[in-house]
Amino acid sequence: MTATMDTAGSVQREPDPDWVSCGQCRMLVYGKRFARMAKVCPGCGWHSRLTVHDRLDALLDPGSIRPVEPGPAVHDPLGFADLVPYPERLDRARRETGLDDAVRVVSATVGGHPIVVAAMDFRFLGGSLGSAAGEAIVTAAETALATRRPLLVITASGGARMQEGALSLMQMARTSNAMAALGEAGLLTVTLVTDPTFGGVAASFATLSDVIIAEPGARMGFAGRRVIEQTIREELPESFQTAEFLFGHGLIDGVAPRKELPRLLAVLVGAAAKPADGWADGVTDPVLRDPATLSPPPVDEVVRRARVLGRPTTLDHLANWTDGFVELHGDRAGADSPAIVGGLAELNGLPVMVIGHQKGRTTEELVRHDFGMPSPAGYRKAVRLMRLAGRLGVPVVTLIDTPGAHPGPEAERTGQSNAIAECLRVLGGLPVPVVAVITGEGGSGGALALAVADRVLVCENATYSVISSEGCAAILWRDSDTHAVTAAAQALRVEAKSLLSLGVVDGVVPEPPGGAHRDPAAASVFVRDAVIRALRELHGRDGADLVMARRAKFRRFGSAEVSSKIRETVK
Template sequence: MTTAQALDWQRCAGCRTLHYAKKLARCLGVCPDCEHHHRLTAAERIEQLVDAGTFVPAGTRAVVTDLLRFPDYRARLAKARAETGLPDAVLCGTGRIAGRAVSLAVMDFRFMGGSLGAAVGELITRAAETAVRKRVPLLIVTASGGARMQEGVLALMQMAKVSQAIAGVRDAGLLTVSLVTDPTYGGVAASFATNCDVIVVEQGARMGFAGPRVIEQTIKQKLPADFQTASFLLAHGQVDAVLHRRDLPGWLGALFAATSGGAEWVTERDDDGLVRSAKSLPSRDSWDVVTAARDTARPTALDHISTALDGFVELRGDRLAADCPAIVAGFATLDGRPVAVVGHQKGHETAELVARNFGMPRPEGYRKALRVMELAARLRIPILAFVDTPGAFPGQDAEEHGQSLAIAANVLRMFELDTPIVTVVTGEGGSGGALALAVADRVLMFENSVYSVISPEGCSSILWGDAKAAPEAARALRITARELLELGVVDGVLPEPADIRTAVTAAFAELNGREDLIGSRRDRFRAFGTVGLLISEGGEVDG
């Protein structure tokens, strides 16, 4: 085989199969046999991600000087520049992804292992400043071994320098996204690769602070086979999604579409479909309503999202320990307007019910929901929450991970989010596990749903010493939509089958532009329980 012929073939780094180079390129650098994702150059990455003809390279060219006079550094720089055609390890510019404008910084591992030095830090910082100036999202594609040792502590300072630039993008109410590719380690992993709002990992990528070899040599710890892989990161709640390379442009485009705030909320219908008078609802036996609310055939949060919303992009993980599948969270559009959506997720079949823990969240689920809601508030996007849970999961691991703290944090923080919040109770609204998603400006209920301080069985067991009295407890607790509307706990009831789209659109239109959302929300909850309460200022209550 001649040299020219040899260049036409490339061996897969995963399965060692020999592929025709042009075929591998048509497969986006992904092996058609084992799906190993080969590394891309910065230019190749931009070509795959950015809409054709829209990328405009940044006008700034930063060339680092050897301030430390580190041995052989100048020679290494000259070699890297000659081999890559790049002045340093990042290529920046602006472009469009699925039609959405974005500022990009794309790292290139070929240039000294994609190491973070002063030039790289300066260029990524300028990309962030461009995002603020142009009012567009920032996308950083990482591929790096970490900070550049040849630049000493100045390289270390780039972690903070780029982070402050990301803080500026966040302060401007703009989205920051990190696309982690293989490999991403050290100072890059411990700064801008993980402090962006959304972290998506390319399939097969690895990320960590210290690499496996360093860990094993330093503390002699035996590591699992999947350590620091994309699937490991997802399972441990550290990233939002793991995607095949071919799916990245569409996913990113949907994310940008669902997080572009500022759209006005208006409704063309006078009737929002809600019942606001308790007398207009039939009086039904409470236990019959409980049974209906628990029916596994009822639509779940994901069912409602798929029918009422468009382009849902799910975000996962609490960024600390795990992802809780009993809560789904992310962004979507409602009639073309962005919304954040969080909700309890049960399921219909036994396998899904078990996988989703029957809709009973662990602390990680509440932290995930709060993370998405806080991002929505910063982006000025309204929040839609679906409640359907027997309650928060009462297991040992949930207590060890701070179940009470997680619920309390949601309840408190939702009073501080300066964006409209609408909650819909679609099935069971069980105790604090429900309230953690229901501190809202408007709370709506399905006609066949319930909302209670405790389950009827729990109430019966505690007060009557026998769970068999659950029907009687349900009637005493007054937990039906009709009764809660009468008590003023909910603002409206949706007759079933419910038109969520119309009701939610009308609610957001009503709340749109209100200047004192936080104050009104606090006043709403401040008033609960005062009706019928005998209060004496400075003396005993005369009952």
């Protein structure tokens, strides 16, 4: 008989034992090949459902899996019977799956890093969330808390278990509280969404993780598609509630094929680990801290160089600095601004959260990234990542290159001012080291939103200003010709030497002769080394002390005593 699995996950039997028919495109695949490909169709990429045992074997390091037994839970609390008594349904599910209930809990390693996993199996009564499944999730969270390990939850569920009534409903709050305790303890939580994940599971622990990754095509939502269509009497698009739909609306961090998941999880878990001693040994500090050592070109040339598209972008820097960057997406509220990128990375052995503006080099890239001008969703994504870094105790590195926040009507309707203000507040109070580098244009509040840092550095040919020189010239000079724009740039003191003299930045990162665009790789090395040395200086300092010093630093700007000293310096 040929095993044929349809898109609903049910198995049918057909002649010929050596072939499997894809549940989506119906392509026939040799059974052993299908197994070697982790049960992913080589034709259309459809991901077949896995048993919990196959799932864990595929994700975790061989030989590392150790079972964790959940505590006792109530069974059949209501004496429930429909067409079949509930105890008979439980007994049948146990016989067919070999599981006690819908969730299996293990401790293991992934990429050599310890982890606790709670994995759901849809075969057990549709992966429904009852008292025993809730107990397993809570046990996994408490084990992670006791052993100081990250928690991975793998979801596959139709929702709450109706046969347990209100007690099933209570599992949503029970598991959510367990996830909250892990967040308060600074432990990383990750959800892997598999098909399907609905109802009480989606509306509780599944979507409370720090990072949410989904397999291609996996569906997740509160109400099912059929229920929604019957309620609103409209036909929904085919992509509705799929992983790709969720990703496009900023609700999950990424969509990853099954074969990539072990590496991705290893990087995530490794990025939350503590660095080894001596992680920055041998790195030379390139930063210039004396304005007298700087001989900038004319200010109009500096402005031009700051805007050259050949300068390294945030993603360029990350590609040069690390092999282990995992980009995280979405504001978890319905959108994901491509003008800000961010995620966990390992910088010279130190886990860091990197958040930066992203422009691009070609017209197509610039349009795709909104010319590096973030919408409120971008700043809300940045806030989410900042808070995650604070909980994990991971330093934050921000890379700033934006003409300013997006000025469109949609940005105003969705709260641009509030989103920027929240960035300023959250960064100012983060109990971890924060290093900001202005790598190109530092435009107004859109730039400052990522620059409330312990150390603020500026690249040699970058600019930082309250407004663009063109905008200033148009408003105050009432002219937009070249002479007025240059006069405005000079008056605003937008270039690195003036910014250092004013005390607005703490140091200047040198660039290759002629600008970063002349040798982007070398320019990136300068920025990397400057960041590493700044982090080394801040590493190990108490979080409360960091916050106090950071707030005191920004408190001084504009005070009469400090301003008079600055005026003497820049004369």
